[in-house]
Amino acid sequence: MRIQLLPSTFDAHGQATQEQRLTCFLIDDRVAVDAGSIAIALTNEQRSKVRDIIVTHPHMDHIASLPIFIDDLYPTLHEPMRVHATPEVIRLLERDVFNWNVYPRFSDLKNDYGPVMEYVPIPLGEPFTVAHLTVTAVPVNHIVPTVGLIVSDGKKSIAFSSDTAETEEFWKLLNNAQQVDALLIEASFPDRLAKLAEVSRHFTPASLGEELKKLNHNGLDIMAVHIKPAYRDEIIQQLNALKIPNLQVMEPGRIYQW
Numbered sequence: 032m033r034i035q036l037l038p039s040t041f042d043a044h045g046q047a048t049q050e051q052r053l054t055c056f057l058i059d060d061r062v063a064v065d066a067g068s069i070a071i072a073l074t075n076e077q078r079s080k081v082r083d084i085i086v087t088h089p090h091m092d093h094i095a096s097l098p099i100f101i102d103d104l105y106p107t108l109h110e111p112m113r114v115h116a117t118p119e120v121i122r123l124l125e126r127d128v129f130n131w132n133v134y135p136r137f138s139d140l141k142n143d144y145g146p147v148m149e150y151v152p153i154p155l156g157e158p159f160t161v162a163h164l165t166v167t168a169v170p171v172n173h174i175v176p177t178v179g180l181i182v183s184d185g186k187k188s189i190a191f192s193s194d195t196a197e198t199e200e201f202w203k204l205l206n207n208a209q210q211v212d213a214l215l216i217e218a219s220f221p222d223r224l225a226k227l228a229e230v231s232r233h234f235t236p237a238s239l240g241e242e243l244k245k246l247n248h249n250g251l252d253i254m255a256v257h258i259k260p261a262y263r264d265e266i267i268q269q270l271n272a273l274k275i276p277n278l279q280v281m282e283p284g285r286i287y288q289w
């Protein structure tokens with residue numbers, strides 16, 4: 032499986048910057064997990080292929096350019112953009128984003144070829160299919176309804192924590208899986224902001240280190256993501272100090288293959 036954390040910003044030479052402001056993972060150039068930077072960082076070829084987007088929760092950094100992405104493609108879509116999310120998250124997207132005030136309700140609109148956007152409600156704890164992938168979602172511990180995921184293409188399995196603090200079901204899901212090849216997990220705030228991390232339900236390097244003790248799989252790649260740009264260097268130092276084998280910081284723009 033080919034996974035790219037899309038860059039959020041580019042420097043004056045058009046090179047991706049390493050700060051991650053928005054969250055959007057692209058799987059096999061075809062399926063997106065979250066859509067923060069989807070409208071600003073895809074190549075034209077990727078843009079022509081991505082028709083399935085899994086939204087883990089409705090926070091702005093995870094959906095910021097989703098409305099713009101659909102808007103950009105509006106006249107050319109031969110099939111609807113499918114937004115896969117829990118019914119709770121779908122309700123929040125309809126109420127707060129695609130509400131005719133912030134942006135049009137694309138799920139009610141058609142172009143010359145048919146509907147342009149379709150919600151696909153996802154179950155919790157049961158596998159479902161998205162394009163060529165099998166996905167299982169479970170609730171994690173964040174301040175709005177949020178899911179963590181395990182995604183499999185039949186050969187490799189990759190887990191996405193989304194945004195979360197200390198959690199249980201996600202680790203059960205991983206520990207029950209036969210195989211987990213990589214875990215993409217958040218580390219939002221430095222240790223000195225543990226209180227802020229707690230109230231906003233995020234990890235610090237210290238709380239992430241504790242949490243990883245719940246994982247029974249060995250040898251998988253652990254990729255730290257969602258590192259708040261304002262504290263990036265400090266968080267990376269603290270992650271390195273944990274001395275956890277196979278823990279590294281995921282680089283926006285780079286293509287990873289598992």
Ligand SMILES: [Zn+2]
Nearest residue numbers: 088090173194
């Ligand atoms: Zn969030």
Ligand SMILES: [Zn+2]
Nearest residue numbers: 090092093194
């Ligand atoms: Zn976030």
